[in-house]
Amino acid sequence: MFSPQSPEAHAIATLFTYFLVLAAIIFLVVAGMVGYSVVRYRARPGAADPRPTFGHRRIEITWTVVPLVIVLAIFVFTIRTMATVDAPLEPDWPPDLVITGHQWWWEARYPNGATTAREIHIPAGRRLLAQIESADVIHDFWAPQLARKMDAVPGRAAYIWLRADVPGTYQGACSEFCGMQHAGMRFEVVAEPEADFSAWVARQAETPAVDPGERLFRERKCADCHAISAGDNATRIGPPLAHIASRKYLGGNLPNTPGNLTRWITSPQSILPGNRMPDLPVPADELQELTRFLETRR
Amino acid sequence: MRSGVKAWLSTIDHKQIGILYMLTALFFFVVGGLEAMAMRAQLSAPNLKFLSPEAYDQIFTMHGTTMIFLVVMPSLVGFGVYLVPLMIGASDMAFPRLNALGYWLTLGGGFLLYVSFLAGGAPDAGWFSYAPLSEKAYSPHSGMDYWALGLLLLSAGSVIAAVNFVVTIVTLRAPGMTIRRLPLFVWITLVNSVLILAALPALNAALVMLLSDRLLQAHFFDPTHGGSPILWQHYFWIFGHPEVYILVLPAFGMISEIIPVFSRKPIFGYGFVAASTLAIAFLSFGVWVHHMFAVALGRVFISVFAAASMLIAVPTGVKIFNWAATLVGGSIRFTTAMLFAVAFLLEFTFGGLSGLAFAIVPIDWQLTDTYFVVAHLHYVAFGGIAFALFAGAYYWFPKITGRLLNESLGRWNFWMVVVGFNLTFFVQHILGLMGMPRRVYTYPDLPWWGVLNVISTFGAVILGLGALVFVANLFASLAFGARSGDDPWDAWTLEWAAASPPPPDNFKRVPLVRSRRPLWDLKHPESPDWATRGGG
Numbered sequence: 001m002f003s004p005q006s007p008e009a010h011a012i013a014t015l016f017t018y019f020l021v022l023a024a025i026i027f028l029v030v031a032g033m034v035g036y037s038v039v040r041y042r043a044r045p046g047a048a049d050p051r052p053t054f055g056h057r058r059i060e061i062t063w064t065v066v067p068l069v070i071v072l073a074i075f076v077f078t079i080r081t082m083a084t085v086d087a088p089l090e091p092d093w094p095p096d097l098v099i100t101g102h103q104w105w106w107e108a109r110y111p112n113g114a115t116t117a118r119e120i121h122i123p124a125g126r127r128l129l130a131q132i133e134s135a136d137v138i139h140d141f142w143a144p145q146l147a148r149k150m151d152a153v154p155g156r157a158a159y160i161w162l163r164a165d166v167p168g169t170y171q172g173a174c175s176e177f178c179g180m181q182h183a184g185m186r187f188e189v190v191a192e193p194e195a196d197f198s199a200w201v202a203r204q205a206e207t208p209a210v211d212p213g214e215r216l217f218r219e220r221k222c223a224d225c226h227a228i229s230a231g232d233n234a235t236r237i238g239p240p241l242a243h244i245a246s247r248k249y250l251g252g253n254l255p256n257t258p259g260n261l262t263r264w265i266t267s268p269q270s271i272l273p274g275n276r277m278p279d280l281p282v283p284a285d286e287l288q289e290l291t292r293f294l295e296t297r298r
Numbered sequence: 299m300r301s302g303v304k305a306w307l308s309t310i311d312h313k314q315i316g317i318l319y320m321l322t323a324l325f326f327f328v329v330g331g332l333e334a335m336a337m338r339a340q341l342s343a344p345n346l347k348f349l350s351p352e353a354y355d356q357i358f359t360m361h362g363t364t365m366i367f368l369v370v371m372p373s374l375v376g377f378g379v380y381l382v383p384l385m386i387g388a389s390d391m392a393f394p395r396l397n398a399l400g401y402w403l404t405l406g407g408g409f410l411l412y413v414s415f416l417a418g419g420a421p422d423a424g425w426f427s428y429a430p431l432s433e434k435a436y437s438p439h440s441g442m443d444y445w446a447l448g449l450l451l452l453s454a455g456s457v458i459a460a461v462n463f464v465v466t467i468v469t470l471r472a473p474g475m476t477i478r479r480l481p482l483f484v485w486i487t488l489v490n491s492v493l494i495l496a497a498l499p500a501l502n503a504a505l506v507m508l509l510s511d512r513l514l515q516a517h518f519f520d521p522t523h524g525g526s527p528i529l530w531q532h533y534f535w536i537f538g539h540p541e542v543y544i545l546v547l548p549a550f551g552m553i554s555e556i557i558p559v560f561s562r563k564p565i566f567g568y569g570f571v572a573a574s575t576l577a578i579a580f581l582s583f584g585v586w587v588h589h590m591f592a593v594a595l596g597r598v599f600i601s602v603f604a605a606a607s608m609l610i611a612v613p614t615g616v617k618i619f620n621w622a623a624t625l626v627g628g629s630i631r632f633t634t635a636m637l638f639a640v641a642f643l644l645e646f647t648f649g650g651l652s653g654l655a656f657a658i659v660p661i662d663w664q665l666t667d668t669y670f671v672v673a674h675l676h677y678v679a680f681g682g683i684a685f686a687l688f689a690g691a692y693y694w695f696p697k698i699t700g701r702l703l704n705e706s707l708g709r710w711n712f713w714m715v716v717v718g719f720n721l722t723f724f725v726q727h728i729l730g731l732m733g734m735p736r737r738v739y740t741y742p743d744l745p746w747w748g749v750l751n752v753i754s755t756f757g758a759v760i761l762g763l764g765a766l767v768f769v770a771n772l773f774a775s776l777a778f779g780a781r782s783g784d785d786p787w788d789a790w791t792l793e794w795a796a797a798s799p800p801p802p803d804n805f806k807r808v809p810l811v812r813s814r815r816p817l818w819d820l821k822h823p824e825s826p827d828w829a830t831r832g833g834g
Contacts, residue, residue, distance in 0.1 A: 012660045019658060023651040030618060030647045037625035038632075038640060041561070047629050052827065055567035055620075063619040064570075064612060071608045074658060078604055081660040082597060103436075137431040138527060140592060140667060144733045148663035151593045153528065154430060155521030158594035171744070175667045175735045176592075177424050179431055180351045183738035 005145045005170065006163040011084040012148065015077060022070070085148050087161060095131035095159065097122075101139030101152040101174065104181035114204035120172075121190045122162060123197035130162040140176035143189045149175050164191035213293020216286055225277070228297075237276050245298045251275060262291050310394035311802060312379050315401050317698065319376025322405055326368035328769065329412075333361040335762055338722075342755040344743040354739035355422040356441070360411070362425030363445065366545065367452045368408045370683055374548040375400070375459045377690055378487045380698065382463060384793035384800060385481045387472025387808035392465040400458035407451035414444035421445035424737060426538060426589075427508070429519030429530040434512045443512060446505045453498045453505075460491035467491075472792065474811035481791045481814070482571055486551035489575045490544055493582065497540035504533035528593060535586035543582040546678065547575065549686035550617060553639050556693050557621050559789045560636035561628030564815060564827070567620040574613035581610040591662040600659055607657035611650065618647055633787075634708030638689035641716055645681025649674060652727065667737075670730025676723045688715070688768065695772075696786050700798040701779030707771040714764025721757025725750045790815035 004010040099120065100107040108120045122128055132141050134152035141160070142149035150160045164170060174185035192200065217223055225238035232240070247256055251272045254260050263270075265287060268277040282290065309315060336357055340349040349357065379397060383390055391397045414420045421441040423432040432442050467480070467488045480488070508530070510516035517523035519530045558565045565571060587595065587603035621643055630636065652674040656662045665671065688711070695703045729750050734741060741747055785794040794817055796804050809816050813827035 009664075012664050015658065016655075016661050016664070019655060019661060023654065027647060027651055030622060031644055033619075033622040034625065034640060034643050037622065037628070038630060041625060041628045041630050043562070043629040043631045049562040050627055050629050052564050052830070053566065053627065054564055054830075055570065059623070060567050060570045060616070060620075064616055067612045067615045068609075071611060074654075075605055075608055078608075078658050078660065079601060082601070085660050085663065086597060137436055138428055142733075142735070144664060148660065149592050149666070153521075153593060155526075156528070156594070171733065173733065173735050173738075177355075177428070177431070177667075177737040179436060180355060182735075183351070183740050186742065 003145060005165050005168070006147060007165075008085045008147055008161055008163065009145055011081050015081045018077065019074075022074075085161075089129065089159075093129060096128035097162075098131045098133060099141055099152075101132075101134045101136075101141065101178070101185075103136050103179055104174070104185040106141070106172075106174075106185070106187045107135075110201050110204070112201060112205045114201045116204055118187050119190055120187060121192060121197055121200050122164060123194045124164050124167040124191040126194065127161050127163040130160050132158045132160060137178050138176050139174045139178050139185070141172070142175040143170050143172035143187075145170045146172075146189060151176055162189070164189065167191050167193055211293060211296075213289045213296075216290050217293060220280070220282065220286070220290070222290075241294065241297060243297055245295050258291055258295060261294060262287055265290060310390075310398045312383050312391045312394065312397060313698075313800060315397050316376045316378075316380025318401050319372045319379060319404070322401075322408065323369050323373035323376060324769070324772070326364050326372075326408060327765070330361050330364035330369055331762060331765055333357045333364065335758060337361065338755040338758040340739060341741070341751050343752065344748050345740055349739065351739045352419070352422065355737075356415075356420040358737060359421050359424050359427075359445075363411060363421070363449075365679070366425060366541070367449065368404075368411070370545045370679070370687075371452070371456060372404055373687055374545065375404075375456065377552070377687075377694070378463060378548060379459065381694065381793055382466060382484055382487055383470065384697075384796055384804055385484050385791050386467065386470060386475055387792045387805060387811070388466065388470035389803045389805070391462050392470055393462050396458055396462055400455045400462065403451050403455035403458065407448045407453075407455065410444050410448035410451060414441045414448075417441075417444065426534050427530075429508065429511070429525075429527045430521065432508060432530075433520060435520075443509065446509045446512075450502060450505050453502050456494055457498055460494035463487055463491040464495075472808045472811050474816075478569075479811060479814045482554035482565060482568070483548070483551035485572050486547050486554070486575050489579050490547045490551075493540055493544050493547070493579050496583070497537045497544065499537075500533050501537035501541075504530060504537070507533070528590075528595075531590050531593070532586070535589045536583070538589065539586040540579075540582045542678070543578055546683055547578070549642075549683045550575070552686045552690040552693075553621060553642055555791065556635055556639045556689050557624050559693075559787050560631045560633060560639070561625050562631070563624055563628045564790075564818075565620065566623040566626075567616075568814065570616055571620050574616040577613035578610060581606055581613070585610055585657075588656055588662065589666075591656075591659050592666050604657055604659050608654065611654055611657070614650055618643065618650075633692065634703070634705055634712055635689045635692035637709075637712045638685050638692065641712070642682060642685040642689065645677055645685055645719070649677025649681050652677060665730055667735055668730035669726040669734045669736055672736050673723045673726035673730060676719075676726075680719055680723070685715075688712075691768075691772075693787070694793075695775070696782030697793055697796075697798050697800070699776055699779070700782060701775055702782045702786060703775045704771050704779060707767055707774070711764055711767040711771060714760055714767060718757050718759070718761030718764050722754050722761055723757075725753050725757075729754075785817070788821075790818040792816060795820075 004013040098109045105117055107117050109115050132150045132152045134154045136154060139152040140149050141152055146164050147160050147162050150158050168191055170189040172187045172189055174182055178185065217228060225236050227236055227240040228242055230242045250256050250260055250264050251268065254264065254271060265280065266282055267279045268275055269279050306314060336349060340346055340354055379391065417440055419439045419441045421444065423437055423442060427445065430436055467484060507518040511518050511520060517525040519525045519527050521527055554565055554571055584606035585603060587600065588607045591600055655665060692703050692708060732746065734747060782798055784798045795809050809820055813819055815827050819826035819828060
């Protein structure tokens with residue numbers, strides 16, 4: 001809260017400063033009254049009781065009315081700042097991102113299908129409408145430098161404006177006790193220039209690129225019978241292929257060459273009849289891709 | 299008084315029951331204090347592994363629940379049960395057997411809460427146990443069931459005590475003690491009892507609903523079956539905020555007795571102190587949503603509760619000004635009781651002002667559920683209520699035991715508690731402003747967080763030792779304290795006209811009550827209050 005980085009957080013910090021000054025003045029008035037009395041009216045040895053006084057109507061009315069006026073002024077400032085922080089929006093305004101609290105991590109979804117966890121990216125300088133939800137218990141989304149906090153209540157969507165004036169990484173935490181790892185439910189808001197943000201959000205919407213040969217290996221069901229990663233110790237029908245390219249022979253005494261590998265993939269039964277691998281009709285282009293991929297597995 | 303274990307177990311004497319309440323509170327004060335120490339140890343540096351997250355969650359839940367329901371409530375009821383009949387010149391409470399039942403229910407509730415540790419784990423959802431975290435799906439072990447059942451018993455005990463206070467104060471006052479001549483402690487206890495009767499049913503209803511959800515597969519608070527987690531919050535806080543005033547009002551009552559006696563002046567503005575209590579009690583039912591400002595409830599709805607929450611500062615301020623004005627022109631005697639009462643004025647004012655921050659909605663939107671709240675609530679609960687209880691203990695211990703509490707130990711007690719308390723909790727305001735959420739079992743090593751937390755822990759150690767000095771003083775003075783006589787403070791209310799300790803039926807003869815200070819009139823026949831404005 002000490003270094004607000006958005007107009008909304010700034011409005012709250014300013015209001016807090018006013019409050020702090022006012023509270024300090026009131027405290028000093030009371031402390032002054034008490035402090036003066038305890039020094040000035042300390043009992044002298046052998047002193048008789050002072051003459052009783054029972055009250056004073058005009059003083060009472062003063063210290064009722066003055067605080068009342070102060071409180072009314074605070075109320076006006078409160079309402080005005082509320083309107084700044086929770087600026088109204090037109091109905092049916094679609095949210096720019098949906099933030100969901102889970103035990104014990106934060107999920108953020110963007111309209112283009114991008115989904116991320118913990119690290120929430122926003123474009124610097126632009127106000128986003130964030131929809132806050134929960135998947136289980138009540139959480140609270142709080143990035144103190146950027147926005148007010150908002151409870152994430154299951155079954156109930158809530159909205160806040162989320163904005164950062166300048167690019168940077170801002171700390172955030174869950175602020176409603178939500179179970180064992182409440183303390184671990186931290187997040188960062190990464191504000192970046194508009195272009196970087198667009199690139200990021202587009203990239204997040206795509207499935208990361210995989211080797212096309214590996215994709216074929218899985219799609220063509222090779223992976224059902226062969227392990228392709230080291231340390232995969234599940235019992236399978238065929239031999240592991242994680243480092244197939246480093247071996248001297250294929251099945252039987254068939255030397256491990258690209259040509260023999262291609263032959264083995266399409267017609268193993270013609271090389272070692274009766275072995276457990278069926279002949280597979282693989283289109284030529286896919287066959288080439290698979291062979292290339294397996295040759296990289298040294 | 300009859301003595302012996304059997305006599306204490308079967309007693310229906312209001313003084314013995316009051317002492318039982320206070321001893322129970324003292325026991326749980328030590329337990330809750332040790333829980334606080336465990337938490338401060340775990341938080342003394344970032345990423346410590348002294349306590350597991352499970353253990354930490356159980357301990358902070360039990361610390362809050364213990365301090366509210368097993369320390370402050372029983373000690374305030376205990377002081378009330380002991381003092382109210384004496385202050386109004388009665389020989390006992392209106393319903394002595396009900397009085398005993400109230401105590402034993404309280405002890406039973408405390409037992410149920412703590413037996414949960416042996417029955418699979420203590421409750422771990424915080425003292426306000428928000429659903430659905432407190433539901434079976436997220437808190438499957440039986441701790442929450444013990445929590446709900448324990449609180450039901452404690453709540454029943456409080457309602458019983460409240461009924462008894464109302465009937466006692468309405469029907470058993472000495473001749474001449476009109477409602478406008480009641481000692482302020484009694485006046486405030488009367489208002490407070492009405493508050494208890496109005497607020498606790500909401501808690502009981504919520505607890506029964508929670509138990510139905512957990513044990514009978516109901517869905518009051520389960521959003522996946524049409525229930526509402528927000529409903530729990532409304533029920534809990536419509537009890538919970540008046541509860542804050544239920545806890546603090548009797549403390550106000552004690553301060554209103556102690557400051558005048560040691561200033562050697564009657565309370566300034568009796569009528570305004572009394573009337574402001576009514577205003578607080580009334581407004582306290584219109585402020586509960588300020589615990590829920592971070593929930594999206596609608597701006598207009600929230601504004602109404604913000605207005606009420608700010609307004610309640612006005613009658614509270616009136617009280618503070620009247621106490622301070624009582625000091626002005628007095629002849630102040632700095633006994634330990636008075637030291638605590640004066641410190642109360644400052645600490646409570648501080649806590650009240652930091653509370654105003656949470657009525658200012660946008661500030662609440664930043665600071666709720668952070669260490670700023672932890673700091674604020676301890677300035678009210680410890681700097682306010684506990685300081686008043688310490689003052690009350692030093693003031694009335696001679697009446698209860700016939701011996702004075704040791705004043706040298708009292709000074710150590712006072713200064714260690716004041717220094718320790720402010721060290722512990724002042725820095726927590728800053729931690730909250732820096733973004734540290736409450737109820738975290740550990741925190742990352744961000745700039746200053748470690749330093750401020752270790753200061754807080756260091757303060758807690760001093761505070762804990764200061765509290766130990768108090769406990770030691772109680773036992774040492776009980777055995778070796780100087781004899782006090784019946785009226786060691788030259789005080790003015792009726793309890794000081796009884797012997798110390800008072801005999802079973804309290805008074806040989808109740809003095810005639812013609813003003814708010816009957817013993818002043820007795821001691822100063824030349825200038826009695828009833829001849830001046832103090833008649834009431």
